[in-house]
Amino acid sequence: MSARDQILHAVRRSLNAHGADSARRKAVAHRLARHPAGTIPERGQVPHRDQVALFRAMAKEVQASVDVVESTDDVPAAIADYLRAQNLPQSLRRGGDERLAALPWDTQKTLEVTTGASAGDDLVALSRAFGGVAETGTLVLLSGPDNPSTLNFLPEVHIVMIEADDIAGDYEAVWNRLREHTKGGVLPRTVNMITGPSRSGDIEQTILLGAHGPKQLHIIVVGTNRPGGKGSRR
Amino acid sequence: MEIRSPDFAKNSSRALHDAQLQRALGNVKLGFIAKRRKAIDKLPEFERLRDEARAIKEHTLKHLDLYLEAYEKKVLEAGGHVHWAADARDARRIILDICREADAKTVTKGKSMIAEEVALNPHLEQAGIDVVETDLGEYIIQLRNEPPSHIIAPAVHLNKEQVEADFRRCHTGLPDGRDLDEPVQLLGEARAVLRQKYLDADVGITGANFLVAETGSSIIVTNEGNGDLTQILPKVHIVIASLEKITPTLEDASQILRVLARSATGQEFSVYTTLSTGPKRPGDPDGPGDYHVVLLDNGRSAMLGTPFEDMLRCIRCGACMNHCPVYHSVGGHAYGWVYGGPMGAVLTPTLIGIDKAGHLPNASTFCGRCEAVCPMRIPLPKMMRHWREREFERHLTPVVQRAGLGAWAFFARRPRLYHALTSMSAAVLRAMAGRKGRLARLALARGWTRFRDLPAPQGRTFQAQWQSGKRA
Numbered sequence: 001m002s003a004r005d006q007i008l009h010a011v012r013r014s015l016n017a018h019g020a021d022s023a024r025r026k027a028v029a030h031r032l033a034r035h036p037a038g039t040i041p042e043r044g045q046v047p048h049r050d051q052v053a054l055f056r057a058m059a060k061e062v063q064a065s066v067d068v069v070e071s072t073d074d075v076p077a078a079i080a081d082y083l084r085a086q087n088l089p090q091s092l093r094r095g096g097d098e099r100l101a102a103l104p105w106d107t108q109k110t111l112e113v114t115t116g117a118s119a120g121d122d123l124v125a126l127s128r129a130f131g132g133v134a135e136t137g138t139l140v141l142l143s144g145p146d147n148p149s150t151l152n153f154l155p156e157v158h159i160v161m162i163e164a165d166d167i168a169g170d171y172e173a174v175w176n177r178l179r180e181h182t183k184g185g186v187l188p189r190t191v192n193m194i195t196g197p198s199r200s201g202d203i204e205q206t207i208l209l210g211a212h213g214p215k216q217l218h219i220i221v222v223g224t225n226r227p228g229g230k231g232s233r234r
Numbered sequence: 235m236e237i238r239s240p241d242f243a244k245n246s247s248r249a250l251h252d253a254q255l256q257r258a259l260g261n262v263k264l265g266f267i268a269k270r271r272k273a274i275d276k277l278p279e280f281e282r283l284r285d286e287a288r289a290i291k292e293h294t295l296k297h298l299d300l301y302l303e304a305y306e307k308k309v310l311e312a313g314g315h316v317h318w319a320a321d322a323r324d325a326r327r328i329i330l331d332i333c334r335e336a337d338a339k340t341v342t343k344g345k346s347m348i349a350e351e352v353a354l355n356p357h358l359e360q361a362g363i364d365v366v367e368t369d370l371g372e373y374i375i376q377l378r379n380e381p382p383s384h385i386i387a388p389a390v391h392l393n394k395e396q397v398e399a400d401f402r403r404c405h406t407g408l409p410d411g412r413d414l415d416e417p418v419q420l421l422g423e424a425r426a427v428l429r430q431k432y433l434d435a436d437v438g439i440t441g442a443n444f445l446v447a448e449t450g451s452s453i454i455v456t457n458e459g460n461g462d463l464t465q466i467l468p469k470v471h472i473v474i475a476s477l478e479k480i481t482p483t484l485e486d487a488s489q490i491l492r493v494l495a496r497s498a499t500g501q502e503f504s505v506y507t508t509l510s511t512g513p514k515r516p517g518d519p520d521g522p523g524d525y526h527v528v529l530l531d532n533g534r535s536a537m538l539g540t541p542f543e544d545m546l547r548c549i550r551c552g553a554c555m556n557h558c559p560v561y562h563s564v565g566g567h568a569y570g571w572v573y574g575g576p577m578g579a580v581l582t583p584t585l586i587g588i589d590k591a592g593h594l595p596n597a598s599t600f601c602g603r604c605e606a607v608c609p610m611r612i613p614l615p616k617m618m619r620h621w622r623e624r625e626f627e628r629h630l631t632p633v634v635q636r637a638g639l640g641a642w643a644f645f646a647r648r649p650r651l652y653h654a655l656t657s658m659s660a661a662v663l664r665a666m667a668g669r670k671g672r673l674a675r676l677a678l679a680r681g682w683t684r685f686r687d688l689p690a691p692q693g694r695t696f697q698a699q700w701q702s703g704k705r706a
Contacts (some may be wrong), residue, residue, distance in 0.1 A: 002318070003317075003318040003319065003320050003324060004306075004318040006318075006320055007302075007318050007320060007477070007529070007531045007535060008299050008302065008303070010531065010535035010536065011298050011299045011302070011477070011535045011538060012299050013535075014535055014536060014537075014538035014539040014540075015296065015298065015299065015538055015539055016539065017299065024296075024297055024300060025300060027293075027297060028297050028300040028301060028304065028482075031293070031482045031483065031486075032304060032447060032448050032482060032483060035448060035482075035483035035484065035485045035486075036483075036485060037485050038283075038286045038290075038485060038486070038488075038489040039279050039282045039283050039286050039489065041277060041278075041279045041492070042278070042279070043277075058502070061502075062501075062502075062505070095519075116519060117519035117520040118520075119433075120429065120433055135502075136502045136503040138503055138507075143514075143518060143520075143521060144515070144517075144518065145515075145517035145518055145519065148518075148519045148520045149462070149466050149520055149521060150466055150467070150519075150520045152462070153459050153462050153463050153466070154463070170488075171484075171488040171491075172484075172485055172488060175484040175485065175488070178484075186311060186312045186449075186450075186511060186512065187312075187449050187451060187509065187511040188511070188515070189510065189511060189512060189513065189514045189515055189518055189521045190466065190508065190509070190510055190511075190521060191451075191508070191509035191511075192462070192506065192507075192508055193503075193506070193507040193508070193509075194505065194506060195501075195502075195503045195504065195505050195506075195507075196505050197505070198457070198458055198459040198505060198506075199457050199458070199505060200370045200371075200421060200457060200458045201265075201387070201457070201499065202369070202370040202371035202374065202387060202388075202389055203370070203374075203389070203392075203394050203397055203417040203420055203421065204258070204261055204393060204394050204417060205261040205262075205264075205265040205266075205387070205390070206417045208417055208418050208421050210421070210425070211370060211421060211425065211457065211458035211459060211460070212368065212370075212425060212428065212429075212432075212458045212459045212460045212463055213458065213459025213462065213463070213505075213506070214459075
């Protein structure tokens with residue numbers, strides 16, 4: 001008997017169960033297909049405008065900085081301003097994501113923008129978030145050909161663009177969008193939920209920012225309060 | 235790793251006299267408890283989420299075989315590999331084989347208690363592989379050649395001066411006169427040293443907080459980002475996880491995630507919660523080319539259907555040890571193996587045997603705080619009692635203790651005799667104690683009186699008061 005069969009056999013023996021038992025199989029298939037949501041905290045179950053406000057407040061609670069711009073056209077200027085204010089060079093690396101590619105980069109002549117994964121020598125990276133969760137100020141990023149996950153971790157400063165419309169109240173709303181996005185197929189290789197910049201409390205329980213990942217997380221929210229956004233869960 | 239649980243009494247005595255350790259343990263009492271309280275007060279649904287989390291795990295364990303099969307199917311669909319390991323030896327062999335296949339010289343590791351449980355590092359090192367722990371706490375204790383003393387804060391037993399000394403000893407090639415007084419400087423140095431290791435690694439090994447049956451994803455939760463750099467940079471990612479990490483759906487994982495960080499560090503959510511599904515896809519510019527999951531049983535299947543099944547709900551948050559007066563006093567190393575605190579006192583005997591770990595379930599005041607704070611509502615004190623009973627039944631309890639319990643049982647079954655004896659003893663003790671009401675020394679009770687006085691019984695016995703109707 002293979003190790004696999006041995007282990008499954010041992011589990012079934014302990015549970016006094018049979019793999020063929022149709023009631024058990026039905027219960028499992030049902031849960032996997034229906035994925036019931038359980039208890040959703042009230043704090044995120046508010047109008048979309050308030051979800052965006054909550055997202056910003058929660059992100060700041062965990063030491064992210066947050067900027068809000070009217071439209072995607074304003075993003076390159078907002079980035080240039082941020083880099084200047086932080087005394088950082090006007091240089092960043094981003095993925096080939098079409099929404100990032102479509103930004104009016106030519107409005108910022110001094111900003112040097114390169115594309116592709118990071119090999120560890122980039123100071124600043126820009127990514128686009130697939131979604132945001134107001135409940136805890138969490139960003140959700142998907143890996144893919146145009147969204148390298150190394151950009152989320154190797155650079156010291158991580159800038160993330162998120163469209164207000166993509167901010168939801170709770171994690172479950174993002175999972176439902178993700179299922180639509182993948183059309184029920186395989187998830188992207190990496191789904192990163194990011195809540196603030198990297199930190200560690202391993203030395204005398206003192207929390208310090210910038211452990212192995214980015215020392216700074218800067219979020220640019222595009223648009224603010226579109227009515228009827230994707231924020232509502234159901 | 236070497237089992238030192240049979241020496242619990244000796245280990246504890248040493249810990250109580252270790253001034254450095256006692257200072258470091260002060261951080262546990264001060265930090266974790268208040269932070270958890272604050273986070274929970276901010277979430278009115280917390281108690282309901284605890285019930286949900288318990289129900290999810292109970293349902294999953296009742297259907298564990300089927301969820302394991304569903305999970306495996308999804309991992310394979312995503313292009314990953316699943317390896318089943320019946321015990322620690324199997325897990326070590328499987329992982330070494332994968333490393334050899336990848337011609338690995340350097341392996342980076344995210345924090346994994348399961349890897350500690352199967353003693354993975356020495357096995358890989360003996361095969362000539364350079365193994366580097368990347369979680370800051372794990373890295374520090376690796377330099378010191380020590381096991382973790384806490385499941386989420388492995389170096390919580392250390393003070394910054396000790397870390398500084400280790401860095402000066404191990405990071406040769408850096409200027410001697412460099413300033414390492416502050417934790418931020420220590421962190422900066424570790425970041426720089428480890429950054430190169432991430433880039434050099436051929437294989438990255440992480441644990442898993444959840445294995446999601448719906449999607450075939452493994453989920454890790456970290457604050458540092460080390461687990462992510464460990465898995466996206468090397469060409470091979472190996473996940474090692476025990477069977478009970480299975481969770482049906484993303485929604486189910488989200489319910490439990492809501493209680494995990496709050497119970498552990500008092501954060502609303504950890505910084506990085508990462509879902510990994512299979513290897514990188516065609517066209518992906520980064521990520522591992524191969525993705526392996528090693529599913530470890532190592533005694534879990536035998537716990538199902540026993541009084542210890544509840545322990546399989548444990549999500550390794552550490553709240554029980556953070557609130558345990560015994561852990562506060564002696565720290566994690568005294569427990570003598572991988573898991574410390576109340577969860578260790580229950581789990582260790584199931585994994586290494588009650589004959590070796592019998593002291594652990596006895597190291598409890600039964601104050602019940604561990605159960606009160608456990609996000610998964612695991613009845614830890616009840617299970618420690620089960621272990622005490624089993625230990626007694628198997629005649630593993632020391633002779634003196636058995637004789638004492640036997641004598642007590644003799645009197646307890648003879649109420650009149652018991653009553654007469656206790657009244658008499660109380661009177662004698664009172665007389666011996668005199669006006670002070672306390673005894674500085676007492677035959678057969680040196681273990682108590684060496685560190686403090688024994689208060690003499692005051693007034694009449696409880697039974698005498700009950701008899702006379704004075705019940706207030």
